[in-house]
Amino acid sequence: MAQEKREKAIDLSHHLSELSKARQTSPLKGLAKFFGQPGLISLAGGMPSEAYFPFANIGGDALIPDSFAVKTAGQESSLSWFWKLFGKTKERTNPIVIPKFPSKPDEINLATALQYGTSTGLPQLQKFIDEFIEKVYQPGYSDCASLIQTGNTDGWSRAMQTLCNPGELILTEDWTYPSALASCRPLGVDAVPIAMDKEGMRSDELRKVLAEWDEKARGAKRPHVMYTIPVGQNPSGATMGAERKKEIYDICVEYDIIIVEDDPYFFLQMSEYKPKSARDMQSAPAESDVQFLAKLAPTFVKFDYQGRVIRLDTFSKYIAPGSRLGFFTCSPMFSERLQRQGETSTQAPCGFGQSLIAQLLTTWKFNGYVRWLHGLATQYTDRRDFFIDCFAEEFHLQLTTGERGAWAGCTVYAASPKPRGDAMSEKYSVGTKMFSFVPPTSGMFLWIKMNFENHPSIKSDPEETLEMKLWTKIAEAGVLIAPGWYFAANEDIPDAGRGHFRISFSNAEYPDLKKAVQIFSKVTREFFEQQ
Amino acid sequence: MAQEKREKAIDLSHHLSELSKARQTSPLKGLAKFFGQPGLISLAGGMPSEAYFPFANIGGDALIPDSFAVKTAGQESSLSWFWKLFGKTKERTNPIVIPKFPSKPDEINLATALQYGTSTGLPQLQKFIDEFIEKVYQPGYSDCASLIQTGNTDGWSRAMQTLCNPGELILTEDWTYPSALASCRPLGVDAVPIAMDKEGMRSDELRKVLAEWDEKARGAKRPHVMYTIPVGQNPSGATMGAERKKEIYDICVEYDIIIVEDDPYFFLQMSEYKPKSARDMQSAPAESDVQFLAKLAPTFVKFDYQGRVIRLDTFSKYIAPGSRLGFFTCSPMFSERLQRQGETSTQAPCGFGQSLIAQLLTTWKFNGYVRWLHGLATQYTDRRDFFIDCFAEEFHLQLTTGERGAWAGCTVYAASPKPRGDAMSEKYSVGTKMFSFVPPTSGMFLWIKMNFENHPSIKSDPEETLEMKLWTKIAEAGVLIAPGWYFAANEDIPDAGRGHFRISFSNAEYPDLKKAVQIFSKVTREFFEQQ
Incomplete structure (x- = not known):
């Protein structure tokens, strides 16, 4: 494990905002030396x-860690929904119970x-998280801390x-999670978008923006905070590899930037998509859980020898969004400030959720949780494969190499209509490219770019109008997808408002995914027929 | 029920801060018309x-609503801990279960x-809360809204x-909940303290501060937001009655002030404390749940005909602090903005907690929950009575009428040492007043004022030094209480730093409460002996 001692000489405290400095230290801090004193009677708190x-106790029937297979369905993916549909009711469970007053002190x-008083989390949960960070993320310095959040x-x-102080700027990907920007706007904190490629944020573009920063022209000093979604990038589905992360980290050292790594999809990394015909008849043998972990792109935390990364993990995608539970991985200095921030807002995450999740994880143990994550990653791989297979059934998918922009050098799938029986009545030519995509390598989303330049009314309708027109037609036909404009970091990025959709394959049942693609196909073909 | 139609002509939207205005409306808002469309396939969200x-299900063994008696212990309070101590293990429960996929749609x-997607809460919980607000708080206008928070x-x-915009001021009580102020400080929002009496904030003092506001001298415009804890006031334990609330509300109408009513102890209202000897041998018959509700001081919401009250309720004191669940009662306009604020921070409260609490409340039903609250209020009354009885055993408590300041006109209990066998060795006179208090009429706290003017070293030690010296000695002797300085709205209020302690009687076992008072007594007497 990479365990260089963090270079203590580097003082990052100048990065703390005025907002953060004004937050008081915990009122209990002064009392801390009295806590845990045997026999102390506390009449201090309310x-x-x-x-x-x-509640005398709470509990539930928890699924077993190996509820889901770790072998992908291969060519069978398009049939496997049938089994899954009926398999759903056959959940294999074990009961867990959390008594109000357990008999053993460690329970x-x-x-x-x-x-x-649990703003740092239940001790058993904290211990599990700390071990997990150590084993899986392998931080680049020894006093790396964790802190629970909601x-x-x-x-x-x-x-x-x-x-961030009000009015400062943050670095983001060109396309990003809209709520992250909505959190910033009330403080006047806006995004400086960085161009992307198939691994997400580009390091050369990042360096260019920083090196050429013109404070006067930009109206703000050079950003010192980066918000990035390096895995299952939202909305693009890109995965940032080790080399790129190292390049970006080094640039952040050079320009003194704090990296906030929002990584909710980290364990949903997948192998490259292969067309159904190219997948093995008998799919490759299942990999072990150790192999699964070893193949994951490392996190920024692994490269962090200065304590300039604040990693955000959440149980939303691995246990449930309603968990409202996650954790920071960061330096002790940042962790202390983040704790103060929590004490004056959310306080601790919900104790019902904390105790159920802590009991689940400590019952499953580290190996069980990794097995669960491995099963989930396999589920999402099957879902992605099935979903793209559905597009292949509806459209003619041509594999091309992207020439420019975010997809330069990527294998791009270009979709054109399949010849139908009534070809004579079709107003577009059979070869008309309607949209393109790069299959995601992690996460939950297929990000497609519409080829509206091939739409008959492109000369009279701007592309953003066509995006919302088509989006509305698809919604009216019964399928809700997310319009692309919503994910643009701002209106100045290339391709902003030029026809994108983010389609999630994470939630719907397999037959609904199939039906949704059929509806999308029908509406899109009709849309391209319009004059 | 008071159901005047809110005077729509009054537009309170100018009270929304710049921070609030910058928050986007929900991204899903535009899509709302498609939701609930039968058969809609949503591939929009992650x-x-x-x-x-x-989890195939969660659940637990829930206590029954009448777990605690509604008849106070009367003269038996000091013995009843014995029964309670052993009664604790005999919790009477019923199982509740929340299946992942219930068979009936309403479950x-x-x-x-x-x-x-539950930022407005589980429908069943929302319904329960709305009915509760309507029946118990009886809002003064018809379109009063609720919104869940953490x-x-x-x-x-x-x-x-x-x-609040950064740099604005807020009205508070002289003494208040420190975390509320700690939330404000990062935005440069400071308190304008208003003098108090036995009902909490004084209306005459409020009017005086507002009428005499000098923007230039104060360096800020007149406040337009009030933060108040009207019941079980923290730290003073005061209860604000209907008349005072009406007076304050009318002043707030006159000066256009939004009232934020933080009311976590509302259902912990008690009758006046009577010395043990004055309590009925056979205590009064238990009151009905209807009588219990009818006797509660009404909330500001009842007087609110303009929608200028934002009421904060929490389940922290009635179910558990770890619930991290509560709700706003306010106008639809404020509710909408508060929802946006939540969507970019905490999102929804934890689903594990929400479902367990919703299942508990809908199982208990309205009447059961009121019975539970009635039982709790009785428990706290017994605890208060027992706690003050313990002081009466240790000290000579003299009933006097307060002459000035917050306690003018109140029945004040002045504590002096009881004569001991070794009176000759005592360095203080038997009549030395060491501290005074007004027994609380709601909540969890006894607020005592030390009479350090009678301390031998008062001439060399300022009172704030004596406060922390005594506090430390008490902590070292094994009892943790809260030092008074911590609750002062700022350093300018009368009596700030002049020797107060807030002592909580809400949590400790009865024998520990008794032991704590004995330790407090011993240390305080020794402290007053020092030269």
Whole structure:
């Protein structure tokens, strides 16, 4: 494990915002030396008696870690939904229980979970998280800290307020998660978008923007905070590899930038998509959980020898969005400030959720949780394969090499209509490219670019108008997808408002995914017929 | 029920802060017309499949609503801990279960609770809350709204950011909840403290501050937001009655002030404390739940005919602090802005907590929940009585009428040492007043004022030094209480730093409460002996 001692000489405290500095240290801090003193009677806090918590225990039937296969469906993916549909009711479970007053001191304790004072999380959960960070993320310095938060939207909101003064700018990808920007805008914090390629943010473009920064022309000093979604990039589905991360990290050292790594899809990394016919008849043997972990692109935390990365993890995609539970991985200095930020807003994450998740994870143990994540990654791989297979059934997909922009050098799938029986009535030529995409390599989304330059009314309708016209028609036909404009970091990025859609394959049942592609296909073909 | 139509002509939207205005409306708002369309396939959000949530169900053993008696212990309070101590293990419970996929559509659904999209709360919970508001708080206008939040610290933080621009001032009580002020400080929002009496904030003082506001001298325009804790006032334990609330509301109409009513202790209202000997041998018959509700001081919401009250409720004191669940009661305009604020920070409260609490409340039903609250209020009354009885055992408590300041006209209990066998060795006279208090009429706290003017070293030690010296000695002797300076709205209020302690009687077991008072007594007497 990479365990260089963090270069303590580097003081990053000048990155703390005025907002963060004004936050008081915990009122309990001065009292800390008295806590844990045996026999201490605390009449200091406004804490109800645990006897008044109206649950003697909570619990549930938890799925077993190997509920989902780790072998992809191969050519069978388009049939496997049938099995999955009926398999759903056959969940294999084990009961877990969290008593209010457990008999053993080390057990997870509902009385503690439901009381005040857990802004750093239940001890058992904290321990699990710390071990997980150490084993899986392998931080580049030894005193790396963790801190529980209530999901990555909260995590980013707290990190941004801790790092940014009102009116400052942040670096983002050209296309990004809209809520992250919506959190910033009230403080007048806007995005400086960096051009992307198939690995997400480009390092050469990042260096260019920073090297050529013109404070006067930009109206703000050079950004010192980056917000990035390096894996399952939202909306593009790109995955940033180790080399790119190292390049970006080094640039951030050079220009003194704090990296906030929002990584909710980290464990949903997939192998490259192969057309159905190219996938093995008997798909490759399942890889082991160790191989699964080893193949994951490392996180920024691994390259971080200075403590300039704040990583955001969430259980939203691996357990449930309603968990509202996640954690920061960062230096102790940032962790302390983020804790103060939480104490004056959300306080601790919900104790019902914390205790159920802590009990689940400590019952599954590290190996069980990794097995669960491996099964999920396989599920998403099957879903992606099935979803793109559906497009291949509806459209003629031509494999080309992207020539310019974000997809330069990528294998791009260009979709044109398949010849139909009534070809004579079709107003477009059979070869008309309607849209293109690069199959995602992680996450939940297919990001498609419409080829509206081939639309008959392109000369009279701007592309953003066509985007919303087509989007509305698809919604009216019964399929809701996300319009592309919504993910543009701002209106100045190349291709902003030029016809994109983000389509999620994460939630719908397989038959619905198939039906949705059929509807999308029909509406899109009709749309391209219009004059 | 008071149901005047809100005077729509009054536009309070100028109270929305610049921070709040910059928050985008929900991205889903534009798509709203498509939601609920039968058969719609949504591929728009980044939602995991519910099949991947690793719980087939959750649940627990819930206490029954009448777990606690509604008849106070009367003269038996000091003995009743013995029964309570052993009664604790005899919790009477009923099981509740929330299946991931329930068979009936109206049942609380774990799949829904754990998915994205519940920023307005689970429908069943929302319905319960709306009915509760209507029946219990009886809002003064008909389109009063509710919105779920993650506890009152979050609630206040969101309300403050929605209402205050950086650098503005807010009205508070002289003594108040420190975290509420800590939330404000990063935005440069400071408190304008208003003097208090036994009902909390004084209306005459409020009017005086507003009428005499000198923008130039104060360096800020007149405040337009009030933060108040009207019941179980923290730290003073005061309860604001209907008349005072009406007076303050009318002043707020006159000066166009938004009232944020932070009311976590509302249902912990108690009758006046009576010394043990004055309590009935056979205590009064238990009152009915209807009588219990009828006797509660009404909330500001009842007087609100303009929609200028934002009420904060939390389940922290009635279910558990770890619930991290509460709700706003306010006008639809404020509710909409507060929702946007939540969407870019905490999103929804935890789904595990929401579903367990919703299932609990809908199982108990309205009457059951009121019975539970009634039982809790009785428990706190017994705790208060027992706690003050302990002081009466240790000290000579003299009933006097307060002459000035916050306690003018109140029945004040002045504590002096009881004569001991070794009176000759005592360095203080038997009549030395050491501290005074007004027994709280709601909430969790006893607020005591030290009479350090009678301390032998008062001439060399300032009172704030004596406060922390005594506090430290008490902590070292094994009892943690809260030092008074921590609750002062700022250093300019009368009596700030002049020797106060807030002591909580809400959490400790009865024997520990008794032991704590004995330790407090011993240390305080020794402290007053020092030269």
